[in-house]
Amino acid sequence: MTDSTRQLQQMARRRQAVHGWLLLSPALIMLSTFAFYPSVATVWTSLWSRGTRRNPSEFVGLENYQRLLDDPTFREVAWNNLLYAGVTIPVSIVLALVMALWANAKIPARGFVRTAYFTPTMLPMIAAANIWLFFYTPGFGVLDTIGGLFGAPSVNWLGQPETALWAICAVTIWKEAGFFMVFYLAALQTIPEDLREAAQIEGASRWTYLRRIVLPLLMPTTLFVLVNALINSVKLIDHLFILTKGGPSDSSKLILYYIWESAFAFFDAPSAAAMTVLVLIVLGVGAAVQFRMLDRRTHYR
Amino acid sequence: MSEPVFVRLDGVTRQWNGAGGVRDVSLEVPRGAFVAILGPSGCGKSTLLRLLAGLETPEAGRIEIDGREVTHLPPAQRGLSMVFQSYALFPHLNVRENILFGMKVRRVSRDAREAALARATKMTGLEGLERRKPAELSGGQRQRVALARAVVSGKPLCLMDEPLSNLDAKLRHSVRRDIKALQRQLGLTVIYVTHDQTEAMSLSDTIVLMRDGRTEQIGPPEALYHAPATPFVARFIGDPPMAVVDGAALGVAAHPVGIRIEAIERVPLNEADIEAEVVETEYLGARTQVLLHHPAAEGLALILPDRVPLPPGTRLGLRLPQEHRVRFAADPHRNHAPHPPLPGDRDGHVADPNPNTHPEDQA
Ligand SMILES: Nc1ncnc2c1ncn2[C@@H]1O[C@H](COP(=O)(O)OP(=O)(O)OP(=O)(O)O)[C@@H](O)[C@H]1O
Ligand SMILES: [Mg+2]
Numbered sequence: 001m002t003d004s005t006r007q008l009q010q011m012a013r014r015r016q017a018v019h020g021w022l023l024l025s026p027a028l029i030m031l032s033t034f035a036f037y038p039s040v041a042t043v044w045t046s047l048w049s050r051g052t053r054r055n056p057s058e059f060v061g062l063e064n065y066q067r068l069l070d071d072p073t074f075r076e077v078a079w080n081n082l083l084y085a086g087v088t089i090p091v092s093i094v095l096a097l098v099m100a101l102w103a104n105a106k107i108p109a110r111g112f113v114r115t116a117y118f119t120p121t122m123l124p125m126i127a128a129a130n131i132w133l134f135f136y137t138p139g140f141g142v143l144d145t146i147g148g149l150f151g152a153p154s155v156n157w158l159g160q161p162e163t164a165l166w167a168i169c170a171v172t173i174w175k176e177a178g179f180f181m182v183f184y185l186a187a188l189q190t191i192p193e194d195l196r197e198a199a200q201i202e203g204a205s206r207w208t209y210l211r212r213i214v215l216p217l218l219m220p221t222t223l224f225v226l227v228n229a230l231i232n233s234v235k236l237i238d239h240l241f242i243l244t245k246g247g248p249s250d251s252s253k254l255i256l257y258y259i260w261e262s263a264f265a266f267f268d269a270p271s272a273a274a275m276t277v278l279v280l281i282v283l284g285v286g287a288a289v290q291f292r293m294l295d296r297r298t299h300y301r
Numbered sequence: 302m303s304e305p306v307f308v309r310l311d312g313v314t315r316q317w318n319g320a321g322g323v324r325d326v327s328l329e330v331p332r333g334a335f336v337a338i339l340g341p342s343g344c345g346k347s348t349l350l351r352l353l354a355g356l357e358t359p360e361a362g363r364i365e366i367d368g369r370e371v372t373h374l375p376p377a378q379r380g381l382s383m384v385f386q387s388y389a390l391f392p393h394l395n396v397r398e399n400i401l402f403g404m405k406v407r408r409v410s411r412d413a414r415e416a417a418l419a420r421a422t423k424m425t426g427l428e429g430l431e432r433r434k435p436a437e438l439s440g441g442q443r444q445r446v447a448l449a450r451a452v453v454s455g456k457p458l459c460l461m462d463e464p465l466s467n468l469d470a471k472l473r474h475s476v477r478r479d480i481k482a483l484q485r486q487l488g489l490t491v492i493y494v495t496h497d498q499t500e501a502m503s504l505s506d507t508i509v510l511m512r513d514g515r516t517e518q519i520g521p522p523e524a525l526y527h528a529p530a531t532p533f534v535a536r537f538i539g540d541p542p543m544a545v546v547d548g549a550a551l552g553v554a555a556h557p558v559g560i561r562i563e564a565i566e567r568v569p570l571n572e573a574d575i576e577a578e579v580v581e582t583e584y585l586g587a588r589t590q591v592l593l594h595h596p597a598a599e600g601l602a603l604i605l606p607d608r609v610p611l612p613p614g615t616r617l618g619l620r621l622p623q624e625h626r627v628r629f630a631a632d633p634h635r636n637h638a639p640h641p642p643l644p645g646d647r648d649g650h651v652a653d654p655n656p657n658t659h660p661e662d663q664a
Contacts, residue, residue: 197356198389202403202450203377212402216393 039280046273057270064274074275076250077258080165084172084254085233092173093225096180097218101210103181104188114185121179129242132171133158136243158244161251168252171239176232180225187221188214223294227287234279255279306365307332307490308353308458313362315352316514322348324514325362330492330507332457335484337501338494340511341537346494347386349511350460353492354383366458381458382451386466388443390435390450396422397431400450409454421453424483441472448480452487459484461493465500477504498538502526510534532629535559536600543627547597550575551621557629562602564625573618577601579611593617 046064051057068074103114120128135142138156147155157167191214199209237256240246246253246261255275263272308330316322323345330336338346351357353364355376364372371379382403390399398405400421404414422428425445435443444464451459464480465473481504484491495501501508502522510517510525510533518530529535535543543559551558551574570576577593589609593601603619611617 192387192389194385194387194389195391197354197376198383198385198391199402199406200356201354201376201381201383202406204402204406208406212406213391213393219393 042273042276045270046277048270050268050270064270065278068271068274068278071271073250073253074258077253077255080251080253081234081255083165084169085230087166087169088172088176088233089226089229091169092176093180093222093229095173095177096225097184099177099181100184100188101214104185117178117181119178120175121182123175125175125236125238126242128175129171129239132167132174132239133243136167158252159248161248164244164248164252168239168243171243172232172236175236175239176229180229183221183225184218187218191217219294223290226290226294230286230290231283234283305332306330307334307367308492309363309365310349310353311363311365313349313352313359313364315348315357315359321345322514323352323511326511326514326516327362328509328516328519330490332490333488334507335481335491335505336493336507336509337505338492338509338511339498339501339537340496340517342496344511345514346496346511347462348514350383350462350492350494353379354381354460355379379458380456381460382454382456384447384451384459384461384464386463388435388447388467390443390446392435395432395434396427396438396446399435399446400453402450403454407454417453417455421449424452424486425449425479440468441476444468444472444476445479448476448483452483452489455487457488458490458492461491463494463496465495465497473500480504499540502538508538510537529559529627530629532557532559535627535629541602542600544601545599545629546575546595546601546621548628550595550597553628556631558621559627559629560621560625562600563604564622565601565603566620566622567603567605568618568620570616570618572620574621575619576616577619579613579615579617581613582609582611584608591617593619 047059047061048057049055049060049063099117103110103117107113123131136157138144138154138159143157144154147153155163157163195213196209199213204212234254234256237254237260240252240254240257244252246257256279259272259275259279262268262275306329308328310326310328313326314322314324316324321343326345326349328336338349340346348357352359353366355371355374355378359372362372363370366379366381391402394402397418401414401418404417409417418431422431425448427442427445427449430438430442435446438446444467447464451461461480465476468476477500480491480493483489493501493504506521507519508522508525509519512533518525518534525534525538529538529543532545535545539561541562543561544565545557545559547555548558549555575595575598577595577598580592580594583590583592588607589605589611591603591605591609591611593603595601601619603617
């Protein structure tokens with residue numbers, strides 16, 4: 001092979017490489033700017049101390065994390081979020097499934113039922129929170145008015161530490177269940193009617209059919225909904241701003257709200273960054289475990 | 302039919318807003334019989350089967366199975382099994398779980414289940430496929446799983462709704478033989494829905510020919526072939542079906558007259574019963590099929606030996622021998638038959654008018 005042909009080949013290869021990078025660049029730039037860089041910056045920030053005018057920030061390693069674990073507020077907020085996830089995830093999924101099964105059955109006014117269930121999903125969270133604020137208002141709110149009819153005493157649902165978190169949970173469930181129902185409804189409609197008839201002829205009761213045929217066939221949907229619910233249990237905090245602002249005395253404060261507070265109210269960026277990293281780790285592990293565990297028992301069609 | 306009646310339908314009606322479905326169907330099926338329910342699309346075959354299965358409830362009439370009235374019983378209490386057109390296999394269960402689903406639901410003991418499974422897979426040739434999911438099987442294998450699921454628990458009555466319609470022609474023939482063998486071996490009473498007259502003729506002891514939700518004729522295949530009760534039956538059964546000529550054109554009473562194509566003879570014009578015009582000739586090797594047109598006839602054709610060139614438009618004289626004519630009563634609803642069947646129309650392949658072929662041999 002002569003020198004010139006080798007040179008030509010090399011040039012062609014180089015041109016191809018340039019071409020490839022050019023094609024890659026838009027996605028690469030977008031992802032770097034909006035995903036990779038912030039993640040790395042967050043981890044980086046979490047390793048530095050909070051800088052003030054007198055002592056500038058310095059590298060402190062895992063000290064921020066240590067401080068977080070000693071922070072009673074963080075522990076309470078983490079516990080709140082665990083409770084919040086532990087209640088809203090299963091309740092909204094079960095509710096969504098029940099509503100979907102009902103809305104999929106041959107009932108009168110089926111279209112109306114479906115729309116009614118779906119409406120909360122279409123509302124922005126802020127609007128939903130405002131509606132519920134009206135429900136919860138002590139004295140003349142809907143809940144108190146109804147309670148009053150039966151002689152129940154007025155309850156300040158959002159204003160007392162014992163009930164505030166549960167009131168928040170109720171709003172989230174109300175909002176999420178309709179959303180998840182749509183996925184279940186879509187999945188239910190792909191199950192052919194003759195499977196039910198075949199099971200019926202074999203002597204399966206409705207319950208057996210549900211348990212042995214419908215639920216397994218809905219597994220992929222359940223997995224999807226579960227991951228979404230997990231993420232939402234951390235992500236969905238818009239209503240906190242309207243309803244309780246985390247109070248009273250942190251009883252309804254969730255992690256993301258606390259992160260926001262630390263960063264933008266207390267200007268403690270390193271501690272906010274450390275919390276963000278912790279949340280990301282927990283969410284990542286959670287999603288991985290769910291996919292691994294359920295994947296083995298999931299039938300994809 | 303000396304056997305006692307096993308399934309009895311008495312004036313069964315099920316319609317939707319006064320249309321579709323089945324109307325006033327009565328039927329008696331002896332134990333161990335193979336009954337084909339035959340008819341054009343939309344005539345109510347599936348509805349009839351679903352009524353028997355208990356998946357629909359009749360508006361009027363009575364259904365008896367094995368001497369017990371079951372008209373309003375749920376499907377599971379009727380002692381029957383069913384093979385669906387779409388197979389209706391549970392996609393998330395493997396072959397073994399699919400076959401044993403019913404026995405598990407009914408809490409049959411483990412040993413009995415295993416024995417039944419071994420028997421059913423052996424009979425249907427599914428050994429070695431027990432661990433596969435339906436998606437990992439071929440169409441024919443899925444069909445066999447559906448069959449195995451139907452026969453595994455030994456229910457005496459098996460309903461099948463066009464079980465072969467999703468298979469290609471070759472597979473259809475082999476599974477058809479399997480079904481027949483299985484039915485004999487187990488002494489099953491089978492009620493089998495099909496829109497394919499060849500299938501009905503070759504499989505069954507009794508054919509129920511349906512039209513617009515009513516039974517048009519019930520009888521053994523020979524009876525429907527040789528002595529159709531109405532022009533509709535004549536035009537539906539046989540491949541090619543009978544030609545139907547208006548009696549007035551033959552100089553007899555103005556009733557329809559049916560005749561099998563192979564019995565029609567070509568004669569000089571002056572001796573002819575009727576004259577018809579050649580539309581087309583099809584050379585088939587040993588013979589030529591001549592499609593003919595006559596204003597008062599339907600499905601008229603002629604079979605001539607060897608190759609006979611006849612240009613379209615030629616006028617031929619035909620003799621319809623008296624001994625082969627079938628006289629019908631005037632057919633009141635002849636004009637709103639849903640699909641007047643044409644030769645070769647129902648089976649997907651071209652008409653094969655071999656005069657020596659009995660329909661039973663047309664595998
Ligand atoms: N659930 C239903 N609601 C309304 N009409 C129906 C229903 N089921 C069947 N029909 C009507 O009853 C008639 C008979 O239907 P059926 O399914 O029994 O036909 P078929 O003979 O099985 O036809 P094919 O060979 O195409 O399966 C059709 O006209 C159909 O439109
Ligand atoms: Mg049908």
